[in-house]
Amino acid sequence: xRFEDALxxxxxxxxxxxxxxxxxxxxxxxxxxxxxxxxxxxxxxxxYVVQEFAALGSNLLVVLPGKVxxxxxxxxxxxxxxxxxxxxxxxxxxxxxHKAAPLASGAETVRWGDLSRAVPVLGTTAxxxxxxxxxxxxxxxxxxxxxxAGGYExxxxxxxxxxxxxxxxxxxxxxxxxxxxxxxxxxxAPRGRGLGFDFDELVFIPVQTAMRIFDRxxxxxxxxxxxxxxAMGAVRSRVEKVLVERHRAEDVTVVTQDxxxxxxxxxxxxxxxxxxxxxxISLLVAGIGIMNVMLVSVTERRREIGLMKAVGVANxxxxxxxxxxALLLAAAGGALGSTLGALAVRxxxxxxxxxxxxxxxxxxxxxxxxALGVGAGFGSWPAYRASRLDxxxxxxxxxx
Amino acid sequence: MIRLENVTRxxxxxxxxxxxxxxxxxxxxxxxxxxxxxxxxxGKSTLLHxxxxxxRPTSGRYLLFGQDVGTLDEQARTRLRRESIxxxxxxxxxxxxxxxxxxVELPMLFAGIPKALRRKRATAALEAVGLGERAxxxxxxxxxxxxxxVAIARAVVMGPRLLLADEPTGNLDRASAREVMELVVxxxxxxxxxxxxxxxPDIAAYAQRVVRMADGRLVEDREGAR
Numbered sequence: 001x002r003f004e005d006a007l008x009x010x011x012x013x014x015x016x017x018x019x020x021x022x023x024x025x026x027x028x029x030x031x032x033x034x035x036x037x038x039x040x041x042x043x044x045x046x047x048y049v050v051q052e053f054a055a056l057g058s059n060l061l062v063v064l065p066g067k068v069x070x071x072x073x074x075x076x077x078x079x080x081x082x083x084x085x086x087x088x089x090x091x092x093x094x095x096x097x098h099k100a101a102p103l104a105s106g107a108e109t110v111r112w113g114d115l116s117r118a119v120p121v122l123g124t125t126a127x128x129x130x131x132x133x134x135x136x137x138x139x140x141x142x143x144x145x146x147x148x149a150g151g152y153e154x155x156x157x158x159x160x161x162x163x164x165x166x167x168x169x170x171x172x173x174x175x176x177x178x179x180x181x182x183x184x185x186x187x188x189a190p191r192g193r194g195l196g197f198d199f200d201e202l203v204f205i206p207v208q209t210a211m212r213i214f215d216r217x218x219x220x221x222x223x224x225x226x227x228x229x230x231a232m233g234a235v236r237s238r239v240e241k242v243l244v245e246r247h248r249a250e251d252v253t254v255v256t257q258d259x260x261x262x263x264x265x266x267x268x269x270x271x272x273x274x275x276x277x278x279x280x281i282s283l284l285v286a287g288i289g290i291m292n293v294m295l296v297s298v299t300e301r302r303r304e305i306g307l308m309k310a311v312g313v314a315n316x317x318x319x320x321x322x323x324x325x326a327l328l329l330a331a332a333g334g335a336l337g338s339t340l341g342a343l344a345v346r347x348x349x350x351x352x353x354x355x356x357x358x359x360x361x362x363x364x365x366x367x368x369x370x371a372l373g374v375g376a377g378f379g380s381w382p383a384y385r386a387s388r389l390d391x392x393x394x395x396x397x398x399x400x
Numbered sequence: 401m402i403r404l405e406n407v408t409r410x411x412x413x414x415x416x417x418x419x420x421x422x423x424x425x426x427x428x429x430x431x432x433x434x435x436x437x438x439x440x441x442x443g444k445s446t447l448l449h450x451x452x453x454x455x456r457p458t459s460g461r462y463l464l465f466g467q468d469v470g471t472l473d474e475q476a477r478t479r480l481r482r483e484s485i486x487x488x489x490x491x492x493x494x495x496x497x498x499x500x501x502x503x504v505e506l507p508m509l510f511a512g513i514p515k516a517l518r519r520k521r522a523t524a525a526l527e528a529v530g531l532g533e534r535a536x537x538x539x540x541x542x543x544x545x546x547x548x549x550v551a552i553a554r555a556v557v558m559g560p561r562l563l564l565a566d567e568p569t570g571n572l573d574r575a576s577a578r579e580v581m582e583l584v585v586x587x588x589x590x591x592x593x594x595x596x597x598x599x600x601p602d603i604a605a606y607a608q609r610v611v612r613m614a615d616g617r618l619v620e621d622r623e624g625a626r
Binding site for chain 2: 001002005009012013015016303304306307308309310311312313314315317391392395
C-alpha cells in the first residue's frame with residue numbers, strides 16, 4: 001500500500017467525524033500549547049536574569065570580604081580582616097585592572113523640608129559611575145577626588161529625587177542624611193533594577209564619609225572593571241594574590257559575573273524543564289483522549305474492518321491506517337498547539353514587554369515530536385485491537 | 401477447485417459449545433455455480449466464511465485450488481482473499497463516506513495499485529454492472545440494488561476465481577434481486593466459480609447445483625433447474 005493512499009484513506013475517515021476529530025485535536029493542542037508557552041516563560045525568566053547580570057558588565061570582578069569555603073570550615077586562625085579603602089586602591093593598581101570602585105553600604109533616612117524617606121545609602125567614589133555605566137540626568141556624579149577625602153556631596157536615584165523634590169530641581173539643595181547635611185550634586189537617570197539594588201531608589205555619598213557615619217570598618221564590596229574580558233581569569237588571580245599578600249590570609253572572595261550568570265542560568269533552565277514537565281501532564285490527558293476516540297472509532301467501524309479483511313487487507317495494514325489516523329490527530333494538535341502557544345507568548349509579551357519570553361526553537365520541534373509520540377503511543381493499542389478483530393464477528397457487527 | 405474433507409466448526413459459547421458444522425465433505429468444480437440453502441443456524445454462512453478464508457475449521461481439511469489452506473499462515477491466506485476470492489454480502493458493506501468509485505477501488509488501494517490504474521479498472525468494473533453514470537455517488541445516494549451492484553463490482557475488480565455471496569438479495573426487492581442475479585449469472589458465464597448462500601428457492605434456482613444443509617450437515621445435493 002502506498003503511503004499517500006494510506007494517508008488519504010485515514011484523512012477520509014477523520015473527515016467522517018469532524019466534530020470528534022476537532023475536539024481531539026483541540027485537546028492535544030492545549031497540551032502542546034501549554035508546553036510551548038510555559039517553556040517560553042521559563043526561558044524568558046532565564047534570559048531576563050542573564051540580561052540583568054550582564055547589565056552589570058561582563059568584565060566585572062566583585063571582591064567580597066570573607067572566604068566562601070565550600071567545605072564550611074572556618075579559615076585557619078578564624079580571623080577575617082576588613083576589606084579597606086586601601087585594599088581598593090591596591091586592587092586598582094593591579095595590572096589589567098581598569099578601575100576599581102569601593103562600596104560601603106548602609107541605610108538612613110533622607111530628609112528635605114518636611115519630606116523624608118528611608119533609603120539604602122551607598123558610599124563609593126567617582127569610579128563607580130564608570131564601572132557601572134551610571135548616567136546622570138542632572139548635575140554630575142560624585143566628584144573625582146581622593147577616596148580618603150570624604151566630603152558631603154550626594155547623588156540621588158531618580159525615584160528618590162522625584163519623591164523628595166516633587167518636580168523641583170534638587171541640584172544645589174541641601175538634604176539631611178540622618179543628622180548630616182549633604183549637598184545634592186546630581187540625579188541619576190532612571191535605570192531600574194540590577195543585582196539586588198533598585199538604582200532608582202539609592203543615594204550615593206563619598207565612601208569615606210559613609211564608613212564614618214555608618215561606623216563601618218570594612219567595605220561591603222569592591223567592584224573591579226578589567227581592561228579586557230579575555231584576561232579576566234588572570235586578573236582575578238592577580239587581584240586575589242595582592243589581597244592575600246596584604247591580609248596574609250585568604251580571607252576574601254573574588255567572583256566573576258560569569259560564574260553567577262552560569263549558576264542562575266542553569267537553575268532557571270532546570271525550572272524551565274520543570275514547567276515543561278508539568279505542562280506535559282496535559283499532554284498525557286490529551287493522549288488518553290486520542291486513545292478514547294480511536295477506540296470508539298474501532299468499535300463503530302467494526303463492519304468496515306471486517307469488510308477490509310474480507311477484501312484481503314492485511315492485519316498490519318488495518319493497524320497502519322488506524323495508527324495513521326491517531327498520528328494525524330496528534331500532528332494537527334501539535335501544529336495548532338504550537339501556534340496557540342506562540343500566540344499566548346505574544347499576548348504575554350505585549351503586556352510585559354520587558355520580559356523576554358520566547359519559546360526556544362527546539363521547544364517547537366520537541367512539541368511536535370512529543371505530539372507524534374503521544375499519537376503513536378496512545379494510538380497503537382486501538383490500532384492493534386482493530387487489526388485483531390475476528391472478521392466474521394466484525395462483519396456481523398457483533399462484539400469480539 | 402474446492403474440496404472439503406469432514407470439516408467441523410465448533411464455537412465456544414459460554415460454558416457450552418455450539419457445533420456450527422458437524423462434518424461436511426464437499427467438492428466444487430471450477431466454473432460451477434452452487435447455491436447453499438438451509439434454515440437459519442444450519443451452518444451455511446459458517447461454511448461460506450470457511451470457504452472464503454475468513455474462518456478456520458476446527459477439524460478437517462480444506463483444499464482450495466489444490467492447496468491445503470489450513471497449513472497457510474495468515475499472510476498467505478490474506479493474499480488469497482485479496483487476489484482470488486470476491487465477497488458479496490447481504491448488507492453490501494460499502495464504506496458510507498466513499499463514492500461508489502472509491503468503494504470499488506478499495507481492494508486495489510490496499511493492494512498498492514497506482515491511482516491511475518485503480519481509477520481505470522474501477523470505472524470499467526462499474527460500467528460492467530451498469531453504474532458508470534453513478535460512479536461519484538455515495539452509497540446513501542444509491543438504491544439498494546445499485547449498492548449491491550457496486551459491491552459486486554468491488555468483489556470482481558481484482559479478478560478473482562471464486563465469488564462468494566452471502567444472501568446477496570436478502571435486502572432487495574424482487575426487481576433489484578433479479579438484476580443482481582442476472583449480473584451474477586453473467587459473471588458465472590464468463591468462467592467465475594460462484595457459491596451463493598440463500599434461503600430463497602427462487603434465487604437458488606439460478607444455480608446449477610443446490611446443496612441443502614441442516615444442523616451443520618449436508619442433507620441434499622442435487623443438480624438445479626438450469
